[in-house]
Amino acid sequence: MTAPAFLQSADADTSYAPPKTTKGRVEVRGFGLTYDTADGATDAVSSVDLTVEPGEFVSIIGPSGCGKSTLLNALAGFLKPTRGVVTVDGEPITGPSADRGMIFQQYSLFPWKTVRENVEFGLKMKGMGRSERSRAARTLLGLAGLTPFENHYPDRLSGGMKQRVGIVRALATGPRILLLDEPFGALDAQTRLIMQQILTNMWQRLKISVLFVTHDLDEAIFLSDRIYVMTARPGEIKAEIAVPLPRPRLPAMTMSSEFLALRRGLMSLIREESLKAMGGELTADGLQGLAINLEGQDVFRAL
Amino acid sequence: MQTAAISSSRETPPPAARETTAPAAAPSPPRPAPLLRMARRHRGEIRAVLVGALSVAAFVLAWHLLTTYRVNIYVRFMNVPSPADVLESARTAFATATFFQHVAISCRRILYGFLLAAALAVPLGLLMGRFKLLSEIVFPVSEVLRPIPAIAWVPMAIMLWPTNEQSIVFITFLGSFFPILLNTLHGMATVDPVLVRAARCLGATETATFREVYLPATLPQIFTGLTVGMGVAWVSLIAAEMISGQFGIGYFTWEAYSLVQYSDIALGMLAIGVLGLASSWAIRLVGRLLMPWSAR
Ligand SMILES: Nc1ncnc2c1ncn2[C@@H]1O[C@H](COP(=O)(O)OP(=O)(O)OP(=O)(O)O)[C@@H](O)[C@H]1O
Ligand SMILES: [Mg+2]
Numbered sequence: 001m002t003a004p005a006f007l008q009s010a011d012a013d014t015s016y017a018p019p020k021t022t023k024g025r026v027e028v029r030g031f032g033l034t035y036d037t038a039d040g041a042t043d044a045v046s047s048v049d050l051t052v053e054p055g056e057f058v059s060i061i062g063p064s065g066c067g068k069s070t071l072l073n074a075l076a077g078f079l080k081p082t083r084g085v086v087t088v089d090g091e092p093i094t095g096p097s098a099d100r101g102m103i104f105q106q107y108s109l110f111p112w113k114t115v116r117e118n119v120e121f122g123l124k125m126k127g128m129g130r131s132e133r134s135r136a137a138r139t140l141l142g143l144a145g146l147t148p149f150e151n152h153y154p155d156r157l158s159g160g161m162k163q164r165v166g167i168v169r170a171l172a173t174g175p176r177i178l179l180l181d182e183p184f185g186a187l188d189a190q191t192r193l194i195m196q197q198i199l200t201n202m203w204q205r206l207k208i209s210v211l212f213v214t215h216d217l218d219e220a221i222f223l224s225d226r227i228y229v230m231t232a233r234p235g236e237i238k239a240e241i242a243v244p245l246p247r248p249r250l251p252a253m254t255m256s257s258e259f260l261a262l263r264r265g266l267m268s269l270i271r272e273e274s275l276k277a278m279g280g281e282l283t284a285d286g287l288q289g290l291a292i293n294l295e296g297q298d299v300f301r302a303l
Numbered sequence: 304m305q306t307a308a309i310s311s312s313r314e315t316p317p318p319a320a321r322e323t324t325a326p327a328a329a330p331s332p333p334r335p336a337p338l339l340r341m342a343r344r345h346r347g348e349i350r351a352v353l354v355g356a357l358s359v360a361a362f363v364l365a366w367h368l369l370t371t372y373r374v375n376i377y378v379r380f381m382n383v384p385s386p387a388d389v390l391e392s393a394r395t396a397f398a399t400a401t402f403f404q405h406v407a408i409s410c411r412r413i414l415y416g417f418l419l420a421a422a423l424a425v426p427l428g429l430l431m432g433r434f435k436l437l438s439e440i441v442f443p444v445s446e447v448l449r450p451i452p453a454i455a456w457v458p459m460a461i462m463l464w465p466t467n468e469q470s471i472v473f474i475t476f477l478g479s480f481f482p483i484l485l486n487t488l489h490g491m492a493t494v495d496p497v498l499v500r501a502a503r504c505l506g507a508t509e510t511a512t513f514r515e516v517y518l519p520a521t522l523p524q525i526f527t528g529l530t531v532g533m534g535v536a537w538v539s540l541i542a543a544e545m546i547s548g549q550f551g552i553g554y555f556t557w558e559a560y561s562l563v564q565y566s567d568i569a570l571g572m573l574a575i576g577v578l579g580l581a582s583s584w585a586i587r588l589v590g591r592l593l594m595p596w597s598a599r
Contacts, residue, residue, distance in 0.1 A: 076504055098506030108501040112519040112596045121515070122505035153596040173506060 023089045024176035024209035026052035026075065030084030032234075033070050044070040046234035047084070052177070052209045057200075059212045059220040061270060062230030062238075063277035068213045069105075071235070072181050075211065076102045088177060098122055101170030105182040107162045109154040115165050116141060116150040122173035137172065144168045144198065160191035164198060171202060178203070180212045184219070192216075193251060196223055200249065217266050221259060222249055229269045232277035239269055384566035389573065392566040402555070406574060409540060409551040412468075413582065416475025417536045424483035424532075425525055432491020432521070433513060445484065453478035453539035457546050471543045471551070478539030479532030486531065490524025491517060523597060526590040530583055537579045552578070 028050045035042040045067035052058045060068050073079045074086055077096040086093050088100065109118050116137050123133035141147050144164050154162055163183055170178060180199075184192045200223060203210050214220050220227050221243055229239040245258060253259055342349060363386050368374075370385035384392070396402040431438040453474045460470035494517055502516045544553025556571030 076500070078500060078503075096500070096503040098504070100504065102500070102504040104497050104501065106497050108495075108497045110498060110501075110516070110519070112522070112594070121502070121507075125506040125508075125511055155596070169505070 024052075024054045025089050026050075026177060026209060026211060027087045027090075028071070028075070028084070029087075031071065031074065031081050031086055032083035033067065033074060033079060034082045035070075043234035046236050048230075048235060048237055050228055050237060050240075052211050054176075054209055055207045057203055057210045057212065057223055057225045059214055059224040059227045060230060061214055061217065061220050061227060061266070062235060063232050063270070063274040064215070065233050065277060066230045066273070067233060067235035068230065069181055072102070072179050072211070072213055075177075075179055076100055098125065098173040099175055100177045100179060101173065101175035103163070103166050103170055103178070103180040103183040105185055107154070107159070107166065109157075109162055109165055109169070111154055114151050114153055115146060115157070118154070118165055119169045119172050121169060126173060140168050140172055141165075143202075158191075160187050160195060163187065163195060167199065167202065171206060171208075174206075175208060177209045177211065180210065182213055182215065185215070192219070199223065204247075217263055217270065218254060221245070221262050221266070222251075222254060227266065229266065230273070232273045238273065241266065382565055384569050388566040389569045392564070392570050396567070396570060405550055405552050405555040406578070409544065409553065410578065412472050412475055412540055412544075412551065413533075413536055413578075416472045416540065417479050417533060419472075420476045420479040420483055420532060420536070421529060424480050424528070425487050428484045428487025428525075428528075429491060429513075429517065429521065432488055432494075433517065438488075445481070449481045449485075453535070454542040454546075457543055460543075461547060467547060467549065471540065471548060474543040475536050475540045479536040482531040482535055483525070483528040486524050486528025487521060490521035490528075493524070494520040519594075522590075522594055526586065526594070529586050529590075533582050533586055534579065537575065537582070541575060 028048055031045060031048040032043070033045045035044055048067075048071060050058070050060075060071070062068055070079065074081055075088075075093065077093050077100065093100075109115075110121065113121065116134065119137040119140060120133045123136060128136070138147070138150065141150050144167070146161065146164060146168065149157060149161065149165075154165070157165065166183070184195050187195060196219060199210075212220070212223060224243050227241045227243060228237050229241065230236065231238045241262070243262060245253060245256075245262075367386050369380045370383050370388075374380045427441070431441055456474055456477055457470075460473045461467070464470040464473055498516050498520060499512060502512045507515060540551070541553035541556075544551035545557040548554035548557075552571055552574050556568055556575070559565070559567030559571060
């Protein structure tokens with residue numbers, strides 16, 4: 001498979017080396033979160049236990065509304081757990097920090113900063129000098145093939161480029177953990193594949209722990225060491241599945257029998273939960289029923 | 304006088320030069336001459352300028368016809384000065400320093416009143432958007448004061464301030480204060496929370512988030528507020544000058560009416576129009592310099 005040139009030039013001069021991370025262990029025990037809203041409390045997540053070992057790539061899949069974003073926001077430090085504990089390297093999370101980079105599903109580049117200024121942002125917050133951070137940002141942008149766009153404002157970039165810049169920006173500060181919330185959800189299939197390779201490449205290079213939320217089974221299998229499957233809201237961990245596929249993973253592997261077997265297993269797990277998530281009234285049999293031929297009939301009478 | 308002459312003589316030649324050289328240069332080289340290419344690239348702008356010039360010309364022509372034939376169809380144009388009358392009175396006015404003194408005084412009042420309003424309303428709006436308590440304290444008072452037109456403050460302002468000059472600046476300030484405050488508040492309320500979170504995840508402190516996210520994200524709205532505020536500042540200033548002034552372009556216009564110098568009325572009005580236009584242009588220019596990302 002032909003990877004983009006910038007992915008293969010792994011031995012390009014890397015004058016910028018983020019601090020070596022030997023840690024980055026995420027531990028979630030008995031995590032539960034209840035939103036207090038005007039019309040009562042909403043249980044978003046009931047009880048989640050999960051672990052991400054240092055340097056591990058872990059995905060979470062689950063039906064819409066099961067609390068994946070809620071969990072990730074708690075890990076980032078934006079939400080306080082209602083129940084349970086969330087720790088990083090043994091320390092409870094008290095608020096957001098550059099130790100835990102986050103990529104949001106919505107594009108989140110600062111529109112008033114150029115691509116390079118966006119990447120520099122975290123370094124600036126760390127108090128790094130102007131010339132030093134500009135050099136670091138250039139190196140990282142070069143690795144991601146974004147050098148030609150360093151002086152562009154984000155509104156001139158494509159969606160894929162924006163997320164690429166977002167990833168580079170989150171990695172620039174050398175976080176121990178990267179949290180990604182359906183980062184490629186809005187991208188087309190081809191761009192998505194390339195982005196997955198870029199992410200894998202960066203992850204291996206930087207040896208950080210990754211927690212990746214997605215609803216795309218292939219994406220989860222292709223990227224992860226382990227996958228957690230969540231139940232419908234209020235979310236719990238339904239299953240934990242190891243992905244023993246060798247690395248480096250190539251797009252051709254998505255056709256292999258191991259891959260397809262994993263996919264089938266995950267598919268049946270997810271399917272039950274997705275049906276539950278859609279109100280509990282839909283069952284597999286009900287879906288079959290939806291397929292009956294109503295052609296030429298008055299729908300209301302048929303129902 | 305001098306500035307007007309210089310700017311007008313500097314403005315006119317380029318279009319004329321373009322029109323005369325472009326057709327001559329076009330046939331000889333194989334690819335379009337630079338001037339022609341430039342003309343093509345800026346086609347939209349050139350058209351806008353031409354249409355604008357035509358529309359102004361049509362307005363002046365209509366004015367000319369209505370006044371020279373002293374049209375009287377319910378609206379009476381008998382006493383309205385014609386464009387030629389106004390030109391004549393402009394010539395006499397520009398020859399003396401008095402007219403320019405009036406203009407300068409009005410500009411100074413606008414500058415003081417408007418800058419003061421911006422200097423108070425923008426930070427206040429930013430802080431109110433950030434700190435709920437402050438907003439809860441200030442908002443009720445501002446909601447009560449806001450609907451009062453600045454002109455209604457004239458008697459109160461005269462009582463409040465020791466000099467006439469200060470009360471006029473105060474009224475100008477009041478006029479622009481609320482539009483700037485409200486727009487800044489609105490801008491703060493619509494800052495994308497994802498951008499705030501992104502900044503916090505990248506290690507931004509509370510103050511850094513304010514400076515690096517809230518402020519730039521609100522800037523477009525602030526400038527909307529400044530533009531609106533500038534407009535209201537002129538409205539308030541002219542009204543205040545007409546009622547209680549001794550100087551200023553508003554006073555000049557009102558005095559012209561009292562002295563039955565009708566062409567000076569139109570001259571004063573035109574001067575107000577030009578000054579208002581120039582000041583909103585100035586704000587737009589500053590906005591474009593401060594917000595290069597939204598330049599288009
Ligand atoms: N701020 C909030 N206030 C109240 N309820 C909320 C809030 N945010 C989320 N919820 C509810 O909590 C549940 C979980 O939401 P969450 O966004 O975590 O789901 P998700 O798994 O990320 O879904 P999706 O895959 O659609 O992004 C949902 O039922 C949602 O309606
Ligand atoms: Mg979500």
